[in-house]
Amino acid sequence: MADPEGSTETAIRLLIVGKAKSGKSTAANTILGTEKFTVHAGKQQKTRACLLESEERYGRTIE
Numbered sequence: 001m002a003d004p005e006g007s008t009e010t011a012i013r014l015l016i017v018g019k020a021k022s023g024k025s026t027a028a029n030t031i032l033g034t035e036k037f038t039v040h041a042g043k044q045q046k047t048r049a050c051l052l053e054s055e056e057r058y059g060r061t062i063e
Contacts, residue, residue, distance in 0.1 A: 011054075011061040033057050 014031065016024045025037035025047065036053040040046040054063040 010059070011063055013063045028053070032062055 014028075016028050018024050025039050028037050029035050029039070032053065032055040034055055036055065037051065038046070052063065054061055056062075
């Protein structure tokens with residue numbers, strides 16, 4: 001959210017959407033540079049709720 005005082009927000013906020021088993025968790029882990037989201041093998045989708053993680057990379061927060 002923007003700071004009314006004019007603060008320079010450096011966070012990058014991403015929303016990753018897609019079909020089941022399309023690699024959303026893998027993509028998010030690649031972007032964050034660490035395994036924050038569990039990647040499931042098999043035919044059943046496992047992530048049933050919206051998840052939020054963040055990581056500091058290159059001096060910026062990615063959320």
